[in-house]
Amino acid sequence: MHLRYLRCFIAVAEERSFTRAAERLHTVQPSLSRQIKRLEDLVGTPLFDRDQHHVELTEAGRVFLVRARDILGRMDVAIHEARQAARAETGHLAIGFVPGAEAKVFPHVLPALKDVCPGIRLSLRSLTSPEQMTALRSGTIDVGFLRPPVEDESLVSEAVVHDDIVAVLPAGSALASMERIPVARLTDLPLVQVARENAPAVHELANQIAAAAGVSFRQGLVTDNVLGTLNAVGAGLGFSLLPDYVRPIAPPTVAIRPLALDPPPGLDLVVAFRAGDNAPALGAFLRLLREWIALRA
Structure with missing residues (x-):
């Protein structure tokens, strides 16, 4: 008919x-x-x-x-x-991410996206969480993987993965011989951190960990990024508290150990995008991402 x-x-x-x-x-x-x-x-x-x-x-x-x-x-x-x-299939998708997303999420989602949309063009940008918030508002990126909170009514965020916080130590330090690290023992070394403006969530969690243990960490070197922090710790300049996604990218000069805390403290990685954005490429990407998250649940 x-x-x-x-x-x-x-x-x-x-x-x-x-x-x-x-x-x-x-x-x-x-x-x-x-x-x-x-x-x-x-x-x-x-x-x-x-x-x-x-x-x-x-x-x-x-x-x-x-x-x-x-x-x-x-x-x-x-x-x-x-x-x-x-x-x-022929659109463009600009993705922002903090370190960790490219190792934990992208290998599972991006190949599937290329299978579904073989002509799609991807742009990947390594940005801090605050930089991603700005880029999402301005339209410079379409979707971002960042640390919460996302306190902006123009943006939507959804949890993706949870990362435990681990102690990153110089490989030759006495603490590196321990299987789990008591928080109080970390006061033996200065704390190496990414600058607060670049990683506010990690800074806040480090403060909470110290306060819960009743100790204060000695402030050491401040770096621009995670790789700089890992290298500084590997050079013996102190310890750091970072999400455990750093394991695959850590140099051999550092040792990574869990904290002696139950449950271990951690941070969420969230995906954020503009509310009401109906771009087909974004929709295809989010559908595949949600399917992968559901499989991990």
Whole structure:
């Protein structure tokens, strides 16, 4: 059955006039009448009662109208989704991330995205959490992996993974020989940290860990990024408290040990994007990301 027949039928049913329906469809009345007659022949029963002045649906016509609207509605949705998918396949997606996301998330999601959208162009930018908030607001990136909180009504955030906080120690230190590190023992070394403006969540958690143990950490070197922190610790300049995603990127000059705390303290990694952003490429990426998160649950 041609969809054109259904569109003609719905127009006549809603206008209750072949003349007005023909005008609405930009056709002529004789042609419209022929198409309605062919539809009725296909259905096997009259769909309209009509005379010179009135057009009314028969009982069969009323039932058929409900189904015809449903069919066309589903077809419109199918066309819309197909066009969205086509745009996603050739779209562009700019992704921001803090260290860790590229190791924990991207290997599982990006290959699947390239399979679904082979023509998509990706841009990956390593940014601090505050930098990502700014980039999301300005539209420089489409989606970001960062540390909470995301306190902006224009952005939506969802939890992705949870990272335990670990002690990062010089490989040759006495503490490195321990399996789990009591927080109080960390006061033997200065604390090496990424600058607060670049990693506010990690700073806050370090303060909470010290306060809960009733100790104060000695402030040591402040670095620009995680790699700088790892190298400074490896050079014997102190210890650090970092999410355990650093294990794969840590140099051999450092030792990574869990804290002697139960449960271990940790930080969430969240994905954030602009509220109301219906870009097809973003939608495809978020769908695959949520599927991966569900599989890990």
